[in-house]
Amino acid sequence: xxxxxxxxxxxxxxxxxxxxxxxxxxxxxxxxxxxxxxxxxxxxxxxxxxxxxxxxxxxxxxxxxxxxxxxxxxxxxxxxxxxxxxxxxxxxxxxxxxxxxxxxxxxxxxxxxxxxxxxxxxxxxxxxxxxxxxxxxxxxxxxxxxxxxxxxxxxxxxxxxxxxxxxxxxxxxxxxxxxxxxxxxxxxxxxxxxxxxxxxxxxxxxxxxxxxxxxxxxxxxxxxxxxxxxxxxxxxxxxxxxxxxxxxxxxxxxxx
Amino acid sequence: xxxxxxxxxxxxxxxxxxxxxxxxxxxxxxxxxxxxxxxxxxxxxxxxxxxxxxxxxxxxxxxxxxxxxxxxxxxxxxxxxxxxxxxxxxxxxxxxxxxxxxxxxxxxxxxxxxxxxxxxxxxxxxxxxxxxxxxxxxxxxxxxxxxxxxxxxxxxxxxxxxxxxxxxxxxxxxxxxxxxxxxxxxxxxxxxxxxxxxxxxxxxxxxxxxxxxxxxxxxxxxxxxxxxxxxxxxxxxxxxxxxxxxxxxxxxxxxx
Numbered sequence: 001x002x003x004x005x006x007x008x009x010x011x012x013x014x015x016x017x018x019x020x021x022x023x024x025x026x027x028x029x030x031x032x033x034x035x036x037x038x039x040x041x042x043x044x045x046x047x048x049x050x051x052x053x054x055x056x057x058x059x060x061x062x063x064x065x066x067x068x069x070x071x072x073x074x075x076x077x078x079x080x081x082x083x084x085x086x087x088x089x090x091x092x093x094x095x096x097x098x099x100x101x102x103x104x105x106x107x108x109x110x111x112x113x114x115x116x117x118x119x120x121x122x123x124x125x126x127x128x129x130x131x132x133x134x135x136x137x138x139x140x141x142x143x144x145x146x147x148x149x150x151x152x153x154x155x156x157x158x159x160x161x162x163x164x165x166x167x168x169x170x171x172x173x174x175x176x177x178x179x180x181x182x183x184x185x186x187x188x189x190x191x192x193x194x195x196x197x198x199x200x201x202x203x204x205x206x207x208x209x210x211x212x213x214x215x216x217x218x219x220x221x222x223x224x225x226x227x228x229x230x231x232x233x234x235x236x237x238x239x240x241x242x243x244x245x246x247x248x249x250x251x252x253x254x255x256x
Numbered sequence: 257x258x259x260x261x262x263x264x265x266x267x268x269x270x271x272x273x274x275x276x277x278x279x280x281x282x283x284x285x286x287x288x289x290x291x292x293x294x295x296x297x298x299x300x301x302x303x304x305x306x307x308x309x310x311x312x313x314x315x316x317x318x319x320x321x322x323x324x325x326x327x328x329x330x331x332x333x334x335x336x337x338x339x340x341x342x343x344x345x346x347x348x349x350x351x352x353x354x355x356x357x358x359x360x361x362x363x364x365x366x367x368x369x370x371x372x373x374x375x376x377x378x379x380x381x382x383x384x385x386x387x388x389x390x391x392x393x394x395x396x397x398x399x400x401x402x403x404x405x406x407x408x409x410x411x412x413x414x415x416x417x418x419x420x421x422x423x424x425x426x427x428x429x430x431x432x433x434x435x436x437x438x439x440x441x442x443x444x445x446x447x448x449x450x451x452x453x454x455x456x457x458x459x460x461x462x463x464x465x466x467x468x469x470x471x472x473x474x475x476x477x478x479x480x481x482x483x484x485x486x487x488x489x490x491x492x493x494x495x496x497x498x499x500x501x502x503x504x505x506x507x508x509x510x511x512x
Contacts, residue, residue, distance in 0.1 A: 014474075071479075072481065072483075072484065073483075095476075095484050095487060095488075114452055114453070114455070114456055115455060115456055115459060116456060116459055116460055116463065116472075116474055118463065118472060121463065123459060127455050128455060129452045129455060129456075153452075153455075155452065157448070161446055161447070161448060163487065163491060164442060164443060164446055164448065164491060165443065165448055165452065165453075166484075166488075167442055167488045167491050167492070168438075168439040168440075168442040168443045168448075168453060169439070169453065169456055170475050170476065170488065170502075171435045171436070171438045171439035171442065172435065172436055172439040172453045172456050172457050172460070173456050173457070173459075173460040173474070173475065174473070174474060174475030174476075174477065174478070174509070175432075175435045175505050176431075176432035176435045176436070176457070176460055176461075177460055177463075177464070177469050177472060177473055177474075178469070178473065178505055178508065178509050178512075179427045179428065179431045179432045179435065180427070180428055180432070180464050180469035181468075181469035181470055181473065181512070182427045183424040183425070183427035183428040184424075184468060184469055184470075186420060186423055186424040186427065187420060187421065187424050190417055190420055191417070192413075192417060192420065192421055192424075194468065196370055196385045196409075196411065196421065197370070197421075197424060197425065197428045198464070198465055199370070199371060199383050199384060199385060199409075200370055200371055200372060200385075200425055200428050200429050201428050201429070201432070201461050201464060201465075202461055202462075202465065203371060203372055203379060203429075204372055204428070204429040204432055204433055204461070205432075205457050205458055205460070205461035205462075206458075206461075207372065207374065207377065207433075208433070208436050208454070208457060209454055209457075209458065212437075212440060212450065213433050213434070213436035213437040213440055214437055214440075216372070216374060216433060217430070217433055217434065217437065218270075218372055218429070218430060218433075219426050219429070219430030220351075220426065220430075221430065222430070223327075225328065227328075227329075228328065228351050228422075231351060231419065232351075232422075232423045232426065235419060235420060235423050236423070241504070241507075241508055242508075244504060245501075245504055245505065245508070246426075248497070248500060248501055248504065249431050249434055249501065251497075252434065252497055252498075252501070253430070253434050256434075256437070
């Protein structure tokens with residue numbers, strides 16, 4: 001089986017940056033980094049010992065893999081513009097079907113990292129779950145071998161299940177982060193510091209690392225403590241949106 | 257200043273257990289552990305080299321501090337039943353005023369650990385923020401010194417601010433945990449494993465350890481990606497409650 005060694009990275013955002021680092025650490029070659037904004041392609045290419053490209057026409061045809069780490073809407077559109085002759089094209093999105101690449105190449109796949117990334121924060125890639133999928137067996141094997149070089153957690157997941165996983169990820173990541181934000185806003189202006197809440201946030205996440213969330217649910221709603229819930233609604237004052245959130249989440253917890 | 261050395265622990269639940277461990281590790285004496293259920297008082301007393309008590313009348317009058325780690329509703333009621341002659345009585349609740357102990361003693365206080373506890377999980381107490389309050393200066397000093405023996409994070413917080421902090425804690429802990437629960441339920445039955453989401457949960461919490469949640473908010477709502485949000489609502493199917501939660505939290509994120 002041929003191995004994937006030479007990669008073109010399309011995109012220079014959070015995902016491209018973090019997967020790029022992981023590839024480099026695993027000894028793979030990033031032939032080019034494409035982004036139409038020169039500063040972005042240059043900045044990431046430098047970090048990856050790669051070559052920045054700002055014109056789609058300048059993308060090489062010599063890579064083993066073209067990785068599209070761009071916004072969901074752009075994947076299909078950009079892929080069509082790259083001059084490809086049946087090479088392996090892969091995107092990194094959680095919620096876009098593999099078939100968005102159908103017109104671009106008959107060899108297509110998905111490499112979806114189930115993680116939240118920032119450019120400024122390096123994560124140990126070995127711990128990132130990678131969900132992979134490919135349009136044929138041989139490419140799937142290659143993609144599995146590639147993902148296995150950067151992570152111990154590689155899962156074969158089809159497009160439909162990947163979409164469910166992405167929905168679950170919104171509840172596991174984006175919504176908890178918004179809850180942290182409300183917590184921060186609640187204490188803003190009281191002289192209390194968000195730092196006081198950080199050990200609690202860390203422990204709440206740590207608790208579900210070895211148990212299910214249902215087993216460690218605590219709080220006034222879990223205890224069905226109407227008195228405290230009424231006190232909390234009063235403290236939320238005029239903020240109808242947060243009061244409604246408080247009420248509906250508490251109602252659901254009481255049903256658990 | 258007299259130091260607090262001898263403590264009676266009223267309660268044998270999650271908070272009593274974890275604070276009890278912290279006191280023991282700091283070399284303090286737990287004279288007695290009171291709980292009306294013999295197994296509970298015995299089990300905790302054993303762990304703390306203490307004496308179990310199941311009758312309120314058997315509680316000693318020789319302690320420096322009586323710590324009420326019982327349910328919010330029970331604090332005032334139980335405190336009144338203990339035969340006290342002006343000793344220092346302290347509760348551990350986030351949302352109950354210090355004055356609930358007014359009838360029990362003129363020396364009263366609060367020692368509120370801003371953390372989520374389980375009996376089966378030991379937490380490094382040095383990292384727990386303790387919010388303290390007392391009805392007179394001397395007792396406040398004693399309580400501060402006591403809390404300082406088990407944690408580096410001791411804050412003087414009055415009853416009103418403590419209630420705000422407790423509300424914030426619901427958003428920082430109880431509600432994120434319920435979001436994890438929804439995530440788990442979403443993938444249940446699909447063959448996907450909650451373990452796949454754990455690195456994401458851990459990283460989401462880790463991200464706000466050194467930055468504010470507003471800076472790291474990601475996801476379809478943050479990108480105002482209507483297409484993906486519509487897809488997610490469709491995937492949530494018949495679950496109107498979760499669809500409403502998805503919609504209202506996403507709406508708030510879009511307003512950020």
